[in-house]
Amino acid sequence: MSVGTVWVYAEAVEGSVASITLEMLAKARDISDDVVAIVGGGGDALAAELGAHGAGSILATGDLSSALPGPAVAGAMAAAIDAGAAPVAILLGTTYGGRDVAGRLSVKLDASVITNIVDLTNDDGLVGTEPVFGGASLVKTKFTTAKPGIFLIRPKSFEASETGGSAASVTALALPDLGATGAATVTNSFVEQTVGPKLDEAAVVVSGGRGMGDADKYEMIEQLALALKAAPGASRAIVDAGWVPYSYQVGQTGKVVKPDVYIAAGISGATQHLVGMKGSKTIIAINKDSEAPIFGVADLGVIGDVHKVLPQLLEALANR
Amino acid sequence: TTQTAHMKVAVCVKQIPDPADPGALDPSTKTLKRDMKLILDESDSYGVEMALQLVDAAGGGEVTLISMAPNGEVNGLRTALAMGADKAILISDEALAGSDALGTAKVLAAAIARAEPDLVLTATESSDGYTGTVPEQIAELMGLPSVTFAKSIETTDTGINVKRQTEAGYDDVSCPMPCLVSVTAGVVEPRYPSFKGIMAAKSKPVDQLTVADLGIDAGSVGWAGAGQEIIAIEQAPVREAGEIIEDEGEAYLRIVAFLDELKVI
Ligand SMILES: Cc1cc2nc3c(=O)[nH]c(=O)nc-3n(C[C@H](O)[C@H](O)[C@H](O)COP(=O)(O)OP(=O)(O)OC[C@H]3O[C@@H](n4cnc5c(N)ncnc54)[C@H](O)[C@@H]3O)c2cc1C
């Protein structure tokens, strides 16, 4: 049964619809037969892809030029709701933009936000599921008011799928005057180059942690990634230590990955790391501490020294 | 102090249960049990350090800590005061138990306003709650522009320039003050409190306020104001136990064979 109108905050990456948006559209279709995509920017370029994934229509603000999306998109959504639009739920991705929009919108509507959602079901009202304690327990939360339910959804929670729908029709979403709140402007964008496939799309991910010893030794992770056509990843400990850029980080505050194979070398398996990789199909861990929590999720666990095992592994792969 | 304040920074610091001792969810109230001494959330130590550095660079000013915590807790505040912050505002009130992120933001925003800051700093997310929405909620409540996920902050004549982390790298963002910035972990090296700092912290002012002091309706915060409720806590499906081997020089062969089975090589 359809719950009513569901809005999905649609984000774009390099001109196409972001994976998280496609994933949310699939879930939105599950619970509603009136799915509207909200775009902070021009809607036309995304209309075909959004339509093909189940958005019936698009509300687009038009060019935001150099403004950050938070105040603008939240302002536009709130204005539309004031003017009579009545979404039952508003789904946003746990992304830089999504979190900003959700926070601003929450104040404008004086409505709570349910965060870190990995599942959304309709059980006499919408219920969000949030993993806690590194995913060991699941907390189910409901809203207590009749206001639009703002849900922040974690990436890779749902499978994106196409409906074969035609391009969604685009309607303008008016941008209200943002006053001081809209004053932050982006003056430049920088892209950090990473090697190999994208971390959150790769079929194989090889991550290193503090157990690698020092920054130079991370090279073994990159070599193994190269040999396996994998993306190199990292725990937060070595991102904070400056060994690798933030874009390598896997976990709660980094990327969520779900590859076929995840290899963790010298990573303890803190709960915040586990929530970012526990969904991998197969997990291989190398750690010298037999008590390391990473072994609790490993399909193959090697109790050993990365400085011995990795060089041998690299050589064996090179000789094949 | 008699010195003119050049730059006033308010830093939100959450006091949380020690993550090394994670506690448990109380099945009767469905909240995290918090019966131990609270400590400064490590995520907020970066904001404190950033504030101290900015005030230093500005040639003077004032760093005010803002915290909402139960039972008049000051343990974490003392740590941040010992790092060098000048004073603190603590909001502690039984009416705040059960507050959601929006309720928390309402309280923090009202307290921050009292410090009349040029700049408000927060972490991007707390270590125990990690909703990540409180910063933007504060900014919106105060009518301020904001930049989230800052890797660095530099003051200019008219405001600040921020390197803001993005999916692909980072953006340069400029923003006038007053404004709010959330800072990511690991961007500055939080200083260790010196012995002198620890001693000085004991006599620094901590202004303790209630919900009524802030002029906030008790019904809009705490359990009464929370717009959501937990209806169930379930055990997640557990992963099947895997194969664990000890390396005696040949474990790499098992990894190679395993990757072979998985058709990765
Ligand atoms: C709010 C918050 C968010 C966070 N978000 C994230 C996140 O997104 N991602 C993340 O990863 N972390 C995150 N963390 C940090 C997390 O709690 C851990 O601190 C971090 O994951 C630890 O990284 P690590 O496993 O590399 O280091 P450690 O925990 O120090 O583990 C190193 C491991 O290496 C092993 N080791 C040492 N030497 C060797 C050797 N020679 N051979 C083999 N093994 C060896 C040790 O036995 C140990 O298990 C977050 C924390 C907080 C509070």
Ligand SMILES: Nc1ncnc2c1ncn2[C@@H]1O[C@H](COP(=O)(O)O)[C@@H](O)[C@H]1O
């Ligand atoms: N009770 C609190 N007291 C002070 N600051 C807080 C509190 N709750 C949240 N914050 C600030 O807001 C940030 C984000 O919190 P959260 O939205 O809970 O992830 C935290 O890292 C703090 O900087």
